[in-house]
Amino acid sequence: MSSAIELDRVAFGYPSEAPERALFANVSLAIDYGQITCLVGPSGCGKTTLLNLLAGFIIPTSGELRFSAGHSGRPVGYIFQNDALLPWRSIRANLGLPAELQGRPAASDDARIAEYMDAFNLEASVLRQFPEHLSGGMRQRIAIIQALLADPDILLLDEPFGALDFFTRLRLEAEFRSLIDTHGKAAVLVTHDIDEAIAVGDRVIVMGRARRGIVADIRIDLEEPARPGPEAVRGHRLFGRYFTAIWESLRDAV
Amino acid sequence: MLSEHVASARFSWAHLLPAALLILSWEWLAWRFPESRFFFSEPGAVLMALWSGVASGELLRHTAVTGFEALLGFAIGTTCGAVIGLSFWYWAPVGRMARPYIVAAGAVPVFAIAPMVIVWFGIGIFAKVMVAVLSTLFVAITQAYQGATNVDPRYLRLMAVLGGTRKQSFIKVVAPSALQWVLNSMRLNVGLALAGAFVGEFISSQQGLGWYILRAASLFDVSRVLAGCVVLATLALVLNAGVDALERTLTRRRSA
Numbered sequence: 001m002s003s004a005i006e007l008d009r010v011a012f013g014y015p016s017e018a019p020e021r022a023l024f025a026n027v028s029l030a031i032d033y034g035q036i037t038c039l040v041g042p043s044g045c046g047k048t049t050l051l052n053l054l055a056g057f058i059i060p061t062s063g064e065l066r067f068s069a070g071h072s073g074r075p076v077g078y079i080f081q082n083d084a085l086l087p088w089r090s091i092r093a094n095l096g097l098p099a100e101l102q103g104r105p106a107a108s109d110d111a112r113i114a115e116y117m118d119a120f121n122l123e124a125s126v127l128r129q130f131p132e133h134l135s136g137g138m139r140q141r142i143a144i145i146q147a148l149l150a151d152p153d154i155l156l157l158d159e160p161f162g163a164l165d166f167f168t169r170l171r172l173e174a175e176f177r178s179l180i181d182t183h184g185k186a187a188v189l190v191t192h193d194i195d196e197a198i199a200v201g202d203r204v205i206v207m208g209r210a211r212r213g214i215v216a217d218i219r220i221d222l223e224e225p226a227r228p229g230p231e232a233v234r235g236h237r238l239f240g241r242y243f244t245a246i247w248e249s250l251r252d253a254v
Numbered sequence: 255m256l257s258e259h260v261a262s263a264r265f266s267w268a269h270l271l272p273a274a275l276l277i278l279s280w281e282w283l284a285w286r287f288p289e290s291r292f293f294f295s296e297p298g299a300v301l302m303a304l305w306s307g308v309a310s311g312e313l314l315r316h317t318a319v320t321g322f323e324a325l326l327g328f329a330i331g332t333t334c335g336a337v338i339g340l341s342f343w344y345w346a347p348v349g350r351m352a353r354p355y356i357v358a359a360g361a362v363p364v365f366a367i368a369p370m371v372i373v374w375f376g377i378g379i380f381a382k383v384m385v386a387v388l389s390t391l392f393v394a395i396t397q398a399y400q401g402a403t404n405v406d407p408r409y410l411r412l413m414a415v416l417g418g419t420r421k422q423s424f425i426k427v428v429a430p431s432a433l434q435w436v437l438n439s440m441r442l443n444v445g446l447a448l449a450g451a452f453v454g455e456f457i458s459s460q461q462g463l464g465w466y467i468l469r470a471a472s473l474f475d476v477s478r479v480l481a482g483c484v485v486l487a488t489l490a491l492v493l494n495a496g497v498d499a500l501e502r503t504l505t506r507r508r509s510a
Protein backbone atom coordinates (compact mmCIF):
# COMPACT_ATOMS: atom_id res chain seq x y z
CA MET A 1 0.00 0.00 0.00
CA SER A 2 1.43 3.42 -0.98
CA SER A 3 2.01 6.14 1.55
CA ALA A 4 0.27 9.50 1.34
CA ILE A 5 2.76 11.02 3.73
CA GLU A 6 5.95 9.98 5.47
CA LEU A 7 7.44 11.51 8.58
CA ASP A 8 11.14 10.98 9.02
CA ARG A 9 12.57 11.61 12.51
CA VAL A 10 10.32 14.61 13.02
CA ALA A 11 10.74 16.65 16.20
CA PHE A 12 8.87 19.64 17.47
CA GLY A 13 9.42 22.00 20.38
CA TYR A 14 8.19 25.51 21.03
CA PRO A 15 10.86 28.18 20.46
CA SER A 16 10.68 29.29 24.10
CA GLU A 17 11.52 25.79 25.31
CA ALA A 18 14.99 24.27 25.50
CA PRO A 19 15.66 21.56 22.85
CA GLU A 20 15.72 18.83 25.49
CA ARG A 21 12.18 19.87 26.48
CA ALA A 22 10.78 19.37 22.96
CA LEU A 23 7.21 18.10 22.79
CA PHE A 24 8.30 15.04 20.84
CA ALA A 25 11.34 13.89 18.91
CA ASN A 26 12.23 11.24 16.35
CA VAL A 27 8.70 10.53 15.16
CA SER A 28 8.90 8.38 12.04
CA LEU A 29 5.66 7.28 10.49
CA ALA A 30 4.07 6.45 7.14
CA ILE A 31 0.38 7.21 6.60
CA ASP A 32 -1.18 4.96 3.94
CA TYR A 33 -3.94 5.67 1.44
CA GLY A 34 -7.31 4.13 2.17
CA GLN A 35 -6.59 3.85 5.87
CA ILE A 36 -7.67 5.69 8.97
CA THR A 37 -4.76 6.16 11.36
CA CYS A 38 -5.87 7.07 14.87
CA LEU A 39 -3.63 9.02 17.24
CA VAL A 40 -4.31 8.40 20.91
CA GLY A 41 -2.35 9.43 23.95
CA PRO A 42 -2.53 11.33 27.23
CA SER A 43 -3.24 15.06 27.18
CA GLY A 44 -0.15 17.10 26.32
CA CYS A 45 1.65 14.33 24.44
CA GLY A 46 1.50 16.26 21.15
CA LYS A 47 -1.29 14.56 19.17
CA THR A 48 -2.84 17.79 17.94
CA THR A 49 0.60 19.31 17.46
CA LEU A 50 1.51 16.41 15.18
CA LEU A 51 -1.72 17.00 13.26
CA ASN A 52 -0.89 20.71 12.96
CA LEU A 53 2.55 19.77 11.63
CA LEU A 54 0.92 17.62 8.97
CA ALA A 55 -1.42 20.51 8.11
CA GLY A 56 1.48 22.95 7.83
CA PHE A 57 0.16 25.25 10.57
CA ILE A 58 3.54 24.84 12.29
CA ILE A 59 6.88 23.60 11.03
CA PRO A 60 8.98 20.85 12.61
CA THR A 61 12.07 21.75 14.60
CA SER A 62 13.91 18.98 12.78
CA GLY A 63 13.18 16.00 10.58
CA GLU A 64 11.30 15.81 7.31
CA LEU A 65 7.75 15.45 6.04
CA ARG A 66 7.37 13.88 2.60
CA PHE A 67 4.07 14.02 0.74
CA SER A 68 3.30 11.68 -2.14
CA ALA A 69 4.44 12.97 -5.52
CA GLY A 70 2.21 14.84 -7.95
CA HIS A 71 0.99 17.60 -5.67
CA SER A 72 2.10 21.19 -5.83
CA GLY A 73 0.60 22.26 -2.51
CA ARG A 74 0.02 20.45 0.75
CA PRO A 75 -2.73 17.96 -0.09
CA VAL A 76 -4.52 17.95 3.24
CA GLY A 77 -7.98 18.70 4.54
CA TYR A 78 -8.50 19.62 8.19
CA ILE A 79 -11.58 19.04 10.32
CA PHE A 80 -11.56 20.87 13.63
CA GLN A 81 -13.09 19.67 16.89
CA ASN A 82 -15.56 22.52 16.63
CA ASP A 83 -16.21 23.09 12.96
CA ALA A 84 -14.85 26.20 11.25
CA LEU A 85 -17.83 26.89 9.00
CA LEU A 86 -18.12 30.63 8.32
CA PRO A 87 -21.27 31.73 10.19
CA TRP A 88 -22.17 34.52 7.76
CA ARG A 89 -22.25 32.16 4.79
CA SER A 90 -25.02 29.72 3.95
CA ILE A 91 -24.11 26.03 3.92
CA ARG A 92 -24.01 26.11 0.11
CA ALA A 93 -21.70 29.14 0.21
CA ASN A 94 -19.49 27.39 2.78
CA LEU A 95 -19.29 24.35 0.52
CA GLY A 96 -18.47 26.65 -2.38
CA LEU A 97 -15.36 27.96 -0.63
CA PRO A 98 -12.90 25.35 -2.01
CA ALA A 99 -14.04 26.10 -5.60
CA GLU A 100 -13.84 29.86 -4.99
CA LEU A 101 -10.32 29.63 -3.60
CA GLN A 102 -9.18 27.40 -6.45
CA GLY A 103 -10.74 29.74 -9.04
CA ARG A 104 -13.28 27.17 -10.27
CA PRO A 105 -16.92 28.01 -11.12
CA ALA A 106 -19.23 27.58 -8.12
CA ALA A 107 -21.38 25.07 -10.01
CA SER A 108 -18.42 22.79 -10.74
CA ASP A 109 -18.88 21.05 -7.38
CA ASP A 110 -22.66 20.59 -7.59
CA ALA A 111 -22.52 16.89 -8.48
CA ARG A 112 -19.97 16.06 -5.80
CA ILE A 113 -21.88 18.06 -3.18
CA ALA A 114 -25.02 16.07 -4.03
CA GLU A 115 -23.04 12.81 -3.81
CA TYR A 116 -21.48 13.63 -0.42
CA MET A 117 -24.74 15.00 0.97
CA ASP A 118 -26.34 11.71 0.03
CA ALA A 119 -23.49 9.71 1.60
CA PHE A 120 -23.94 11.65 4.84
CA ASN A 121 -27.75 11.38 4.78
CA LEU A 122 -28.22 15.14 4.51
CA GLU A 123 -31.19 16.65 2.70
CA ALA A 124 -30.70 19.21 -0.06
CA SER A 125 -32.69 21.80 1.93
CA VAL A 126 -29.75 21.99 4.37
CA LEU A 127 -27.78 23.84 1.70
CA ARG A 128 -30.00 26.91 2.10
CA GLN A 129 -29.53 27.06 5.84
CA PHE A 130 -26.83 28.71 7.94
CA PRO A 131 -24.39 26.96 10.31
CA GLU A 132 -26.14 28.32 13.40
CA HIS A 133 -29.35 26.55 12.34
CA LEU A 134 -27.73 23.10 12.22
CA SER A 135 -26.93 20.60 14.96
CA GLY A 136 -23.32 19.83 15.88
CA GLY A 137 -23.44 16.52 14.01
CA MET A 138 -24.75 18.14 10.83
CA ARG A 139 -22.13 20.88 10.99
CA GLN A 140 -19.37 18.27 11.33
CA ARG A 141 -20.75 16.40 8.31
CA ILE A 142 -20.71 19.65 6.32
CA ALA A 143 -17.15 20.37 7.51
CA ILE A 144 -16.02 16.93 6.28
CA ILE A 145 -17.77 17.47 2.94
CA GLN A 146 -16.13 20.89 2.62
CA ALA A 147 -12.72 19.32 3.25
CA LEU A 148 -13.40 16.58 0.68
CA LEU A 149 -14.44 19.12 -1.97
CA ALA A 150 -10.89 20.47 -1.96
CA ASP A 151 -9.94 16.93 -3.00
CA PRO A 152 -7.17 16.37 -0.47
CA ASP A 153 -5.17 13.16 -0.29
CA ILE A 154 -5.18 13.20 3.47
CA LEU A 155 -7.89 14.17 5.89
CA LEU A 156 -6.73 15.40 9.28
CA LEU A 157 -9.36 15.23 12.00
CA ASP A 158 -8.86 16.73 15.45
CA GLU A 159 -11.37 14.97 17.72
CA PRO A 160 -14.16 15.73 15.26
CA PHE A 161 -16.77 13.61 17.02
CA GLY A 162 -15.74 14.48 20.59
CA ALA A 163 -18.46 17.06 21.20
CA LEU A 164 -21.32 15.00 19.75
CA ASP A 165 -23.89 12.86 21.51
CA PHE A 166 -23.34 9.10 21.47
CA PHE A 167 -25.94 8.27 18.83
CA THR A 168 -24.78 10.98 16.40
CA ARG A 169 -21.23 9.94 17.01
CA LEU A 170 -21.87 6.30 16.08
CA ARG A 171 -23.67 7.34 12.89
CA LEU A 172 -20.93 9.76 11.89
CA GLU A 173 -18.20 7.22 12.60
CA ALA A 174 -19.97 4.72 10.34
CA GLU A 175 -20.50 7.29 7.58
CA PHE A 176 -16.92 8.48 7.80
CA ARG A 177 -15.54 4.93 7.69
CA SER A 178 -17.64 4.16 4.64
CA LEU A 179 -16.50 7.36 2.91
CA ILE A 180 -12.81 6.52 3.40
CA ASP A 181 -13.42 2.96 2.13
CA THR A 182 -15.18 4.36 -0.95
CA HIS A 183 -12.76 7.14 -1.85
CA GLY A 184 -9.47 5.67 -0.73
CA LYS A 185 -8.26 8.78 1.07
CA ALA A 186 -5.77 8.66 3.91
CA ALA A 187 -7.06 9.95 7.24
CA VAL A 188 -5.39 10.81 10.53
CA LEU A 189 -7.83 11.03 13.42
CA VAL A 190 -6.93 12.36 16.86
CA THR A 191 -9.16 10.92 19.56
CA HIS A 192 -9.26 10.38 23.31
CA ASP A 193 -11.66 7.50 22.91
CA ILE A 194 -10.14 3.99 22.62
CA ASP A 195 -13.51 2.55 21.50
CA GLU A 196 -13.67 5.08 18.67
CA ALA A 197 -10.08 4.40 17.63
CA ILE A 198 -10.81 0.66 17.34
CA ALA A 199 -14.22 1.25 15.74
CA VAL A 200 -13.05 3.43 12.86
CA GLY A 201 -9.27 2.97 12.72
CA ASP A 202 -7.13 0.61 10.67
CA ARG A 203 -4.26 1.47 12.89
CA VAL A 204 -3.87 3.05 16.32
CA ILE A 205 -0.74 5.03 17.14
CA VAL A 206 -0.21 5.55 20.86
CA MET A 207 1.85 8.62 21.74
CA GLY A 208 3.65 9.13 25.03
CA ARG A 209 4.38 12.16 27.12
CA ALA A 210 7.78 13.71 27.73
CA ARG A 211 9.42 13.33 24.31
CA ARG A 212 8.64 9.66 24.07
CA GLY A 213 6.87 10.10 20.73
CA ILE A 214 5.26 6.93 19.40
CA VAL A 215 5.13 4.22 22.05
CA ALA A 216 2.92 1.72 20.20
CA ASP A 217 1.66 1.16 16.67
CA ILE A 218 -1.24 -1.30 16.72
CA ARG A 219 -2.86 -2.62 13.52
CA ILE A 220 -6.60 -3.18 13.85
CA ASP A 221 -7.86 -6.12 11.88
CA LEU A 222 -11.56 -6.79 12.29
CA GLU A 223 -12.12 -8.11 8.80
CA GLU A 224 -13.28 -11.63 9.73
CA PRO A 225 -15.81 -12.29 8.37
CA ALA A 226 -16.38 -8.59 7.50
CA ARG A 227 -15.57 -5.46 9.42
CA PRO A 228 -18.62 -4.63 11.53
CA GLY A 229 -19.94 -1.08 11.65
CA PRO A 230 -18.84 1.13 14.56
CA GLU A 231 -22.14 0.43 16.31
CA ALA A 232 -21.36 -3.32 16.42
CA VAL A 233 -17.59 -3.27 16.76
CA ARG A 234 -17.71 -3.46 20.55
CA GLY A 235 -19.22 -6.93 20.21
CA HIS A 236 -16.42 -8.20 17.95
CA ARG A 237 -14.46 -11.09 19.41
CA LEU A 238 -11.15 -9.16 19.02
CA PHE A 239 -12.40 -5.87 20.45
CA GLY A 240 -11.35 -6.67 24.02
CA ARG A 241 -7.89 -7.75 22.91
CA TYR A 242 -7.25 -4.51 21.01
CA PHE A 243 -8.70 -2.44 23.84
CA THR A 244 -6.34 -4.09 26.35
CA ALA A 245 -3.33 -3.63 24.08
CA ILE A 246 -4.04 0.08 23.61
CA TRP A 247 -4.88 0.61 27.26
CA GLU A 248 -1.64 -1.02 28.42
CA SER A 249 0.38 1.10 25.98
CA LEU A 250 -1.41 4.22 27.21
CA ARG A 251 -0.70 3.31 30.81
CA ASP A 252 2.99 3.02 29.98
CA ALA A 253 2.86 6.27 27.97
CA VAL A 254 1.86 8.55 30.85
CA MET B 255 -27.42 38.56 18.87
CA LEU B 256 -27.23 41.70 16.80
CA SER B 257 -30.82 41.51 15.62
CA GLU B 258 -31.95 40.94 19.21
CA HIS B 259 -30.18 44.15 20.22
CA VAL B 260 -31.77 46.08 17.36
CA ALA B 261 -35.18 44.59 18.12
CA SER B 262 -34.91 45.56 21.77
CA ALA B 263 -34.14 49.15 20.67
CA ARG B 264 -37.49 49.44 18.83
CA PHE B 265 -39.87 52.12 19.99
CA SER B 266 -42.35 51.50 22.75
CA TRP B 267 -44.62 54.05 24.47
CA ALA B 268 -42.99 53.03 27.76
CA HIS B 269 -39.78 54.63 26.49
CA LEU B 270 -41.48 58.05 26.81
CA LEU B 271 -42.13 57.59 30.53
CA PRO B 272 -38.77 58.97 31.80
CA ALA B 273 -39.10 62.03 29.51
CA ALA B 274 -42.67 62.64 30.71
CA LEU B 275 -41.56 62.38 34.35
CA LEU B 276 -38.68 64.78 33.74
CA ILE B 277 -40.89 67.35 32.01
CA LEU B 278 -43.58 67.17 34.70
CA SER B 279 -41.01 67.56 37.50
CA TRP B 280 -39.38 70.42 35.66
CA GLU B 281 -42.72 72.16 35.08
CA TRP B 282 -43.61 71.75 38.75
CA LEU B 283 -40.23 73.19 39.87
CA ALA B 284 -40.66 76.20 37.51
CA TRP B 285 -44.15 76.78 38.96
CA ARG B 286 -43.03 76.29 42.57
CA PHE B 287 -39.82 78.37 42.24
CA PRO B 288 -40.47 81.05 39.58
CA GLU B 289 -36.98 82.60 39.98
CA SER B 290 -35.43 79.32 38.73
CA ARG B 291 -36.89 80.01 35.25
CA PHE B 292 -34.00 82.39 34.54
CA PHE B 293 -31.49 79.57 35.01
CA PHE B 294 -33.47 76.55 33.86
CA SER B 295 -36.33 77.96 31.80
CA GLU B 296 -39.50 75.81 31.69
CA PRO B 297 -40.88 73.18 29.31
CA GLY B 298 -43.53 75.49 27.85
CA ALA B 299 -40.96 78.21 27.05
CA VAL B 300 -38.60 75.68 25.44
CA LEU B 301 -41.50 74.38 23.37
CA MET B 302 -42.31 77.94 22.28
CA ALA B 303 -38.67 78.56 21.35
CA LEU B 304 -38.71 75.34 19.37
CA TRP B 305 -41.92 76.27 17.61
CA SER B 306 -40.82 79.79 16.72
CA GLY B 307 -37.45 78.46 15.52
CA VAL B 308 -39.12 75.88 13.31
CA ALA B 309 -41.84 78.26 12.08
CA SER B 310 -39.28 80.87 11.05
CA GLY B 311 -37.15 78.19 9.40
CA GLU B 312 -34.10 79.36 11.38
CA LEU B 313 -33.77 76.24 13.48
CA LEU B 314 -34.28 73.94 10.49
CA ARG B 315 -31.57 75.77 8.54
CA HIS B 316 -29.05 75.45 11.40
CA THR B 317 -30.04 71.81 11.92
CA ALA B 318 -29.48 71.05 8.25
CA VAL B 319 -26.01 72.63 8.40
CA THR B 320 -24.94 70.71 11.51
CA GLY B 321 -26.54 67.51 10.23
CA PHE B 322 -24.70 67.82 6.92
CA GLU B 323 -21.34 68.50 8.62
CA ALA B 324 -21.81 65.62 11.06
CA LEU B 325 -23.06 63.18 8.45
CA LEU B 326 -20.28 63.93 5.99
CA GLY B 327 -17.65 63.83 8.75
CA PHE B 328 -19.13 60.58 10.05
CA ALA B 329 -19.14 58.99 6.58
CA ILE B 330 -15.58 60.05 5.73
CA GLY B 331 -14.12 59.34 9.19
CA THR B 332 -15.79 55.96 9.63
CA THR B 333 -15.11 54.74 6.09
CA CYS B 334 -11.46 55.84 6.06
CA GLY B 335 -10.97 54.56 9.61
CA ALA B 336 -12.45 51.14 8.78
CA VAL B 337 -10.31 50.84 5.65
CA ILE B 338 -7.14 51.89 7.50
CA GLY B 339 -7.89 49.62 10.49
CA LEU B 340 -8.54 46.59 8.29
CA SER B 341 -5.49 47.29 6.14
CA PHE B 342 -3.36 47.22 9.31
CA TRP B 343 -4.23 43.50 9.51
CA TYR B 344 -3.22 43.01 5.88
CA TRP B 345 0.10 44.81 6.38
CA ALA B 346 0.73 43.60 9.90
CA PRO B 347 4.18 45.23 10.43
CA VAL B 348 2.72 48.62 9.46
CA GLY B 349 -0.17 47.98 11.83
CA ARG B 350 2.14 47.15 14.73
CA MET B 351 4.24 50.26 14.01
CA ALA B 352 1.22 52.55 13.70
CA ARG B 353 -0.69 51.28 16.73
CA PRO B 354 0.95 53.49 19.42
CA TYR B 355 0.58 56.55 17.20
CA ILE B 356 -3.10 55.80 16.64
CA VAL B 357 -3.65 55.34 20.39
CA ALA B 358 -1.81 58.61 21.15
CA ALA B 359 -3.58 60.59 18.42
CA GLY B 360 -6.96 59.16 19.42
CA ALA B 361 -6.44 60.24 23.03
CA VAL B 362 -6.06 63.93 22.11
CA PRO B 363 -9.40 65.70 22.74
CA VAL B 364 -10.90 67.13 19.59
CA PHE B 365 -11.37 70.41 21.46
CA ALA B 366 -7.57 70.71 21.62
CA ILE B 367 -7.01 70.38 17.88
CA ALA B 368 -10.19 72.03 16.60
CA PRO B 369 -8.67 75.56 16.66
CA MET B 370 -5.79 74.30 14.50
CA VAL B 371 -8.23 72.70 12.07
CA ILE B 372 -9.95 76.08 11.73
CA VAL B 373 -6.54 77.65 11.01
CA TRP B 374 -5.73 74.97 8.42
CA PHE B 375 -9.09 74.69 6.68
CA GLY B 376 -10.70 78.10 7.25
CA ILE B 377 -14.01 78.96 8.88
CA GLY B 378 -16.32 77.39 6.31
CA ILE B 379 -18.27 74.14 6.46
CA PHE B 380 -15.27 72.09 5.33
CA ALA B 381 -13.38 72.86 8.56
CA LYS B 382 -16.34 71.58 10.65
CA VAL B 383 -16.50 68.45 8.52
CA MET B 384 -12.80 67.91 9.16
CA VAL B 385 -13.28 68.27 12.93
CA ALA B 386 -16.05 65.66 12.69
CA VAL B 387 -13.72 63.44 10.62
CA LEU B 388 -10.98 63.72 13.26
CA SER B 389 -13.51 62.95 15.99
CA THR B 390 -14.51 59.68 14.34
CA LEU B 391 -11.42 58.49 12.48
CA PHE B 392 -9.43 57.02 15.36
CA VAL B 393 -12.37 55.17 16.90
CA ALA B 394 -13.08 53.61 13.50
CA ILE B 395 -9.42 52.64 12.99
CA THR B 396 -9.13 51.09 16.44
CA GLN B 397 -12.41 49.18 16.21
CA ALA B 398 -11.75 47.84 12.70
CA TYR B 399 -8.23 46.77 13.66
CA GLN B 400 -9.50 45.06 16.81
CA GLY B 401 -12.18 43.32 14.76
CA ALA B 402 -9.60 42.14 12.23
CA THR B 403 -7.18 40.85 14.86
CA ASN B 404 -9.95 39.10 16.79
CA VAL B 405 -10.89 36.83 13.90
CA ASP B 406 -11.31 33.25 15.04
CA PRO B 407 -7.97 31.58 14.18
CA ARG B 408 -9.83 28.45 13.04
CA TYR B 409 -11.26 30.40 10.10
CA LEU B 410 -7.79 31.53 9.03
CA ARG B 411 -6.45 28.00 9.39
CA LEU B 412 -9.35 26.70 7.33
CA MET B 413 -8.50 29.21 4.60
CA ALA B 414 -4.84 28.20 4.74
CA VAL B 415 -5.59 24.51 4.49
CA LEU B 416 -8.03 25.08 1.61
CA GLY B 417 -5.22 26.87 -0.21
CA GLY B 418 -6.47 30.44 0.25
CA THR B 419 -4.04 33.32 -0.20
CA ARG B 420 -3.65 36.11 2.35
CA LYS B 421 -5.72 38.37 0.10
CA GLN B 422 -8.51 35.77 -0.11
CA SER B 423 -8.42 35.32 3.67
CA PHE B 424 -8.71 39.09 4.05
CA ILE B 425 -11.68 39.41 1.70
CA LYS B 426 -13.59 36.27 2.65
CA VAL B 427 -12.86 35.99 6.37
CA VAL B 428 -11.23 39.02 8.00
CA ALA B 429 -13.41 41.78 6.55
CA PRO B 430 -16.76 39.98 7.15
CA SER B 431 -15.64 38.96 10.66
CA ALA B 432 -14.76 42.56 11.51
CA LEU B 433 -18.11 43.87 10.27
CA GLN B 434 -19.67 43.78 13.74
CA TRP B 435 -16.80 45.85 15.14
CA VAL B 436 -17.16 48.36 12.29
CA LEU B 437 -20.89 48.65 13.03
CA ASN B 438 -20.08 49.22 16.71
CA SER B 439 -17.68 51.98 15.72
CA MET B 440 -20.49 53.56 13.68
CA ARG B 441 -22.74 53.57 16.72
CA LEU B 442 -20.04 55.30 18.78
CA ASN B 443 -19.16 57.68 15.97
CA VAL B 444 -22.68 59.05 15.47
CA GLY B 445 -22.38 60.96 18.72
CA LEU B 446 -18.73 61.82 18.16
CA ALA B 447 -19.39 63.23 14.67
CA LEU B 448 -22.14 65.46 16.03
CA ALA B 449 -19.89 66.56 18.88
CA GLY B 450 -17.09 67.29 16.38
CA ALA B 451 -19.31 69.38 14.11
CA PHE B 452 -20.70 71.15 17.16
CA VAL B 453 -17.22 71.93 18.53
CA GLY B 454 -16.15 73.26 15.12
CA GLU B 455 -19.17 75.56 15.05
CA PHE B 456 -18.61 76.57 18.65
CA ILE B 457 -15.09 77.77 17.86
CA SER B 458 -15.84 79.67 14.69
CA SER B 459 -18.98 79.78 12.59
CA GLN B 460 -21.93 81.81 11.41
CA GLN B 461 -24.41 78.98 11.13
CA GLY B 462 -25.25 75.60 12.60
CA LEU B 463 -26.64 74.45 15.93
CA GLY B 464 -23.33 75.20 17.69
CA TRP B 465 -23.54 78.81 16.60
CA TYR B 466 -27.30 78.96 17.43
CA ILE B 467 -26.74 77.67 20.96
CA LEU B 468 -23.66 79.82 21.54
CA ARG B 469 -25.52 82.97 20.46
CA ALA B 470 -28.55 82.12 22.61
CA ALA B 471 -26.25 81.47 25.60
CA SER B 472 -24.51 84.82 25.14
CA LEU B 473 -27.99 86.45 25.38
CA PHE B 474 -28.89 84.36 28.49
CA ASP B 475 -31.77 82.92 26.49
CA VAL B 476 -31.89 79.54 28.23
CA SER B 477 -35.08 78.49 26.41
CA ARG B 478 -33.38 78.75 23.02
CA VAL B 479 -30.23 77.06 24.32
CA LEU B 480 -32.34 74.12 25.47
CA ALA B 481 -34.37 74.15 22.23
CA GLY B 482 -31.04 73.81 20.36
CA CYS B 483 -30.02 70.96 22.65
CA VAL B 484 -33.34 69.17 22.04
CA VAL B 485 -32.82 69.48 18.28
CA LEU B 486 -29.23 68.23 18.64
CA ALA B 487 -30.42 65.22 20.65
CA THR B 488 -33.13 64.53 18.07
CA LEU B 489 -30.52 64.69 15.32
CA ALA B 490 -28.41 62.15 17.22
CA LEU B 491 -31.44 59.84 17.50
CA VAL B 492 -32.17 60.18 13.77
CA LEU B 493 -28.55 59.38 12.84
CA ASN B 494 -28.56 56.47 15.28
CA ALA B 495 -31.72 55.13 13.66
CA GLY B 496 -29.89 55.36 10.34
CA VAL B 497 -27.07 53.20 11.74
CA ASP B 498 -29.71 50.74 13.04
CA ALA B 499 -31.23 50.53 9.54
CA LEU B 500 -27.80 50.03 7.97
CA GLU B 501 -27.03 47.32 10.53
CA ARG B 502 -30.30 45.52 9.74
CA THR B 503 -29.63 45.72 6.00
CA LEU B 504 -26.09 44.39 6.31
CA THR B 505 -26.97 41.57 8.71
CA ARG B 506 -29.96 40.61 6.55
CA ARG B 507 -27.68 40.44 3.53
CA ARG B 508 -25.24 38.25 5.48
CA SER B 509 -28.01 35.84 6.32
CA ALA B 510 -29.72 35.91 2.93
